[in-house]
Amino acid sequence: MATYKSISLVQRPSDKKIGPHLFETKELDIPEVKDGQILIKQTHMSLDPAMLGWMSEDRESYIPPVELGEVMRSSGVGEVVKSKNAKFAEGDKVMGMTGWQEYVLSDGSGFNKLQSGVTEEMALCVFALPGLTATTGLYNFGHPKEGETIVVTGAAGSVGSMVGQLAKADGLRVIGVVGSDEKADWIVNELGFDGAINYKTDDIESKLAELTPDKVDVYFENTGGPIQHHVFNRMNAHGRIVVCGMIADYQADEPSAGPNWIPLIKKRITIRGFAMPDHWGELPQLLEKLTPYVQQGKIKYRAHAIDGLENAEKGLNMLFEGKNTGKMIVKL
Amino acid sequence: MATYKSISLVQRPSDKKIGPHLFETKELDIPEVKDGQILIKQTHMSLDPAMLGWMSEDRESYIPPVELGEVMRSSGVGEVVKSKNAKFAEGDKVMGMTGWQEYVLSDGSGFNKLQSGVTEEMALCVFALPGLTATTGLYNFGHPKEGETIVVTGAAGSVGSMVGQLAKADGLRVIGVVGSDEKADWIVNELGFDGAINYKTDDIESKLAELTPDKVDVYFENTGGPIQHHVFNRMNAHGRIVVCGMIADYQADEPSAGPNWIPLIKKRITIRGFAMPDHWGELPQLLEKLTPYVQQGKIKYRAHAIDGLENAEKGLNMLFEGKNTGKMIVKL
Numbered sequence: 173m174a175t176y177k178s179i180s181l182v183q184r185p186s187d188k189k190i191g192p193h194l195f196e197t198k199e200l201d202i203p204e205v206k207d208g209q210i211l212i213k214q215t216h217m218s219l220d221p222a223m224l225g226w227m228s229e230d231r232e233s234y235i236p237p238v239e240l241g242e243v244m245r246s247s248g249v250g251e252v253v254k255s256k257n258a259k260f261a262e263g264d265k266v267m268g269m270t271g272w273q274e275y276v277l278s279d280g281s282g283f284n285k286l287q288s289g290v291t292e293e294m295a296l297c298v299f300a301l302p303g304l305t306a307t308t309g310l311y312n313f314g315h316p317k318e319g320e321t322i323v324v325t326g327a328a329g330s331v332g333s334m335v336g337q338l339a340k341a342d343g344l345r346v347i348g349v350v351g352s353d354e355k356a357d358w359i360v361n362e363l364g365f366d367g368a369i370n371y372k373t374d375d376i377e378s379k380l381a382e383l384t385p386d387k388v389d390v391y392f393e394n395t396g397g398p399i400q401h402h403v404f405n406r407m408n409a410h411g412r413i414v415v416c417g418m419i420a421d422y423q424a425d426e427p428s429a430g431p432n433w434i435p436l437i438k439k440r441i442t443i444r445g446f447a448m449p450d451h452w453g454e455l456p457q458l459l460e461k462l463t464p465y466v467q468q469g470k471i472k473y474r475a476h477a478i479d480g481l482e483n484a485e486k487g488l489n490m491l492f493e494g495k496n497t498g499k500m501i502v503k504l
Numbered sequence: 505m506a507t508y509k510s511i512s513l514v515q516r517p518s519d520k521k522i523g524p525h526l527f528e529t530k531e532l533d534i535p536e537v538k539d540g541q542i543l544i545k546q547t548h549m550s551l552d553p554a555m556l557g558w559m560s561e562d563r564e565s566y567i568p569p570v571e572l573g574e575v576m577r578s579s580g581v582g583e584v585v586k587s588k589n590a591k592f593a594e595g596d597k598v599m600g601m602t603g604w605q606e607y608v609l610s611d612g613s614g615f616n617k618l619q620s621g622v623t624e625e626m627a628l629c630v631f632a633l634p635g636l637t638a639t640t641g642l643y644n645f646g647h648p649k650e651g652e653t654i655v656v657t658g659a660a661g662s663v664g665s666m667v668g669q670l671a672k673a674d675g676l677r678v679i680g681v682v683g684s685d686e687k688a689d690w691i692v693n694e695l696g697f698d699g700a701i702n703y704k705t706d707d708i709e710s711k712l713a714e715l716t717p718d719k720v721d722v723y724f725e726n727t728g729g730p731i732q733h734h735v736f737n738r739m740n741a742h743g744r745i746v747v748c749g750m751i752a753d754y755q756a757d758e759p760s761a762g763p764n765w766i767p768l769i770k771k772r773i774t775i776r777g778f779a780m781p782d783h784w785g786e787l788p789q790l791l792e793k794l795t796p797y798v799q800q801g802k803i804k805y806r807a808h809a810i811d812g813l814e815n816a817e818k819g820l821n822m823l824f825e826g827k828n829t830g831k832m833i834v835k836l
Contacts, residue, residue: 225770233770234741396765409566415768422766429761433728434754436747436777438557438565443775445768 174202177481178273181238184229188423190488194227195244195272197482203277205254212266212276212283214250216292216477219487219500220301220330221419222447234447244272244484247300249292260285267295272484274504297330297473297499298466299459301448306334307462308451309414313444314390318343321384323403326394327365328355330499331416334471335392336365338462341470344390347383349399351494358497363472371399380406396420396428404431407441415445423492474498506534509813510605513570516561520755522820526559527576527604529814535609537586544598544608544615546582548624548809551819551832552633552662553751554779566779576604576816579632581624592617599627604816606836629662629805629831630798631791633780638666639794640783641746645776646722650675653716655735658726659697660687662831663748666803667724668697670794673802676722679715681731683826690829695804703731712738728752728760736763739773747777755824806830 182196205211226238226245238245248270252260257280260266268283270276286295297303309331310316322339326332327348336359340346347367348359356368367383369376380402388406391413397420407413421427435441451458465471476498478487483502490496514528537543558570558577570577580602584592589612592598600615602608618627629635641663642648654671658664659680668691672678679699680691688700699715701708712734720738723745729752739745753759767773783790797803808830810819815834822828 230770232741234772393765400765409564415765418764418766418769421764427764427766430764432750432753432759432762433725433732433747433775433777434750434759436775437750437779438562439777440566440779440782441777443765443768445765445771445773447769447772450772 175199176202176274178271179244179481179484180241180272181227181244182240184237184240185224185227188224188228188425190224190227190485190492192485195485202275205256205277207256208279210252210257210260210266210278210280210283211254212250212270212278213253214248214270214274214276214504216250216296217246217248217270217272217481217484217502217504218296218300219246219484219491219502221417221422221491222301223488224422224492234449246270246272247296249286249295250276265292265295267300272481274481293475293477293499293501294473296501297475298334298471299462302330302499303334303462303471304451304455304458305416305448306331306338307458308448308454309392309416309446310335310338310390311461312451313414313446314339314392314412316342316344316390319345320389321345321347321386322390322392323347323349323380323384323388323406324392324394325349325397325399325403326417326419327359327368328497329394330473332392332394333359333363333473337363337471338465339390340364340366341465341468345384345386347380349395349403354497358474369399371397376402390414392416394419398428401431404435407435407439409439411439411441413441413443415443419492475501477501477503479503507531508534508606510603511576511813511816512573512604513559513576514572516569516572517556517559520556520560520757522556522559522817522824524817527817534607537588537609539588540611542584542589542592542598542610542612542615543586544582544602544610545585546580546602546606546608546836548582548628549578549580549602549604549813549816549834549836550628550632551578551816551823551834553749553754553823554633555820556754556824566781578602578604578816579628581618581627582608597624597627599632604813606813625807625809625831625833626805628833629807630666630803631794634662634831635666635794635803636783636787636790637748637780638663638670639790640780640786641724641748641778642667642670642722643793644783645746645778646671646724646744648674648676648722651677652721653677653679653718654722654724655679655681655712655716655720656724656726657681657729657731657735658749658751659691659700660829661726662805664724664726665691665695665805669695669803670797671722672696672698673797673800677716677718679712681727681735686829690806701731703729708734722746724748726751730760733763736767739767739771741771743771743773745773745775747775751824807833809833809835811835
């Protein structure tokens with residue numbers, strides 16, 4: 173009988189470090205498909221910074237943690253290789269919460285077929301968590317207006333690169349903060365950002381001042397770190413700060429201090445934290461908003477693919493080290 | 505010819521300390537009233553924490569600073585003692601931006617007559633800056649819901665005491681943070697708050713936990729200070745933080761650090777800073793909201809009155825030292 177690999181979470185990252193000791197790989201029999209079910213062979217699996225939170229014992233967060241012994245949570249794309257469900261045909265490509273496993277047995281709920289013309293990578297880079305998160309954060313909470321200035325941290329990341337391109341298409345001045353010259357080059361020369369700051373090598377304060385002559389109206393935060401205070405201090409009156417990620421602090425023993433709140437009053441600023449699971453109910457509207465930008469060729473993306481389920485843990489660490497160049501995907 | 509006293513700002517509080525050296529008192533001739541003008545004899549003048557900002561050289565704030573040599577800005581109530589303006593009769597009691605002076609010559613714009621039954625103290629404590637600020641902050645940004653828990657800092661202050669009473673009338677659990685047992689007693693036993701924390705003497709963390717068994721949905725911030733981190737850590741998912749004042753930090757050389765932003769994502773929290781001048785256009789709606797609570801006897805207030813324009817500077821310092829018990833008013 174044929175078998176497949178499945179990776180479960182068996183220990184929590186108590187020191188916030190991700191390593192092989194947290195996981196257990198099992199070799200399981202490929203299950204029988206019963207009436208109403210489909211069997212999906214996963215081909216492309218998404219790796220996301222949120223996974224560190226999902227592994228942690230934090231029942232206050234926006235979704236419950238993965239239980240110990242459960243298959244590690246992830247989204248992904250796969251092919252239906254066997255179907256006893258009238259809604260799916262063998263050969264369909266579907267996207268959904270697949271988990272860290274080569275095969276998924278499902279009743280089909282939560283899985284959607286890819287639209288024609290949408291590749292597996294485009295599905296995970298644009299129409300899954302990154303694109304929907306960017307669309308929700310920018311439009312629900314950033315309220316961008318033509319002619320305004322937006323600063324995006326983690327600007328070469330899967331969400332940040334989408335946010336910047338959407339804002340650029342809407343006529344904003346778009347400045348991205350990145351951690352390498354290669355990423356700076358990509359967002360400016362490929363994606364069309366108006367400027368980039370390399371937080372590792374630039375003099376942040378003077379570079380930010382130079383690139384934002386009209387200061388900052390929307391601040392889309394994906395990273396945290398020292399850049400936060402500089403951007404915060406440069407906000408305009410009635411500015412909107414959208415807090416989507418704080419990857420620089422997720423692994424810190426002691427999270428870094430935030431800015432004092434006096435400027436929030438003086439400048440009447442709104443800070444809004446959000447997480448995508450609150451917004452799945454808005455999926456049709458979000459896709460309606462996002463799709464035209466993609467169809468008009470205004471959204472570029474790049475995947476950083478690694479091979480093999482056994483390398484998922486290494487890929488996740490690359491995300492936290494900022495070593496990925498594009499949306500992290502595991503090809504199976 | 506009769507004269508009157510007028511106090512001008514002549515120096516900025518560069519060290520954020522308020523003292524007599526910042527002001528100059530002039531003895532001026534009571535001016536002649538021309539067509540269209542009214543002469544107001546100020547009887548009750550308001551002192552507010554915002555004044556420190558108005559004195560400072562900060563052109564980024566929500567209203568421009570008082571220029572050096574200008575009469576110090578304030579709101580107040582007075583009696584029209586001479587009128588050549590058809591809209592006002594001699595004897596009318598009016599409220600508006602009076603400034604630190606005994607008499608005000610005006611074309612009447614920006615001055616409103618007190619409604620019948622409204623005393624001078626009620627006008628300044630309820631229907632002026634404190635009440636309107638409380639109403640705006642609580643309803644525009646706090647979105648209180650029956651059964652939720654709200655924590656108000658500066659709870660015995662002019663704004664905080666109003667916020668707490670409005671929220672209590674709306675069926676919330678209301679906890680106030682104050683700086684003395686006398687204030688704690690007043691908000692609980694006179695105003696009907698569900699509990700009080702004396703931040704100077706209580707063990708804040710355990711007292712807060714005890715008083716907020718269902719944690720905190722709305723946090724109305726008037727003070728800043730160490731209490732901020734405790735309340736922030738106790739917010740529920742989808743909590744709203746309304747930042748109205750940071751009086752503990754206004755005079756600090758180095759404003760204290762704010763909380764890290766990770767919980768904003770996990771709990772999808774909104775932080776909103778605001779200042780009343782943005783909302784004068786909503787005055788009719790705000791009064792429509794606020795007035796029924798007052799008419800139904802749900803709003804108590806207390807004024808802390810001091811006598812004589814020459815004591816205004818001392819009164820202002822009492823505010824920053826937390827020594828006032830009630831809305832600071834100068835009686836002239």
